[in-house]
Amino acid sequence: MVPKLMALHTDANYLHRLTPLLGIASLGGSLPVDGVRRQFVPVLATLSKDKVANVRMNVAKAIQACVPTGKTQPDLMAKYREILTDLEKDADDDVKFFSRRALNTLN
Secondary structure, eight states: OOOOOOOHGGGGHHHHHHHHHHHHHHTTTTTTHHHIIIIHHHHHHTTTTTHHHHHHHHHHHHHHHHHHHHOOHHHHHHHHHHHHHHHHHHHHHHHHHHHHHHHHHHO
16 A cells, blocks of 8 residues: 555646655654655655645655654664755745754754
8 A cells, every 4th residue: 555655756736746745644653664764765855856835845744754763763864854954945935844843853
């Protein structure tokens, strides 16, 4: 089920691209770290560069939901930080707000 959900991240419809992010936010705290690293991080990285601000904003929210799972994984935290730092420079104020909020949870 997770691979099919993650496959939606390339859909032309932005609402369909939001679906994997909602799944990541819901499942990120309950999957093993390896699954998060392997299946979720590439999707988060790709969607962090989406043309729709609402998608980028939800990347930050999804990362914030995944943080508790990765707290003991420095490489995972570094990747989250990298994505969020880029989003923090976004032109959209909501994207900036949620990126900063998620960055605060990394510390």
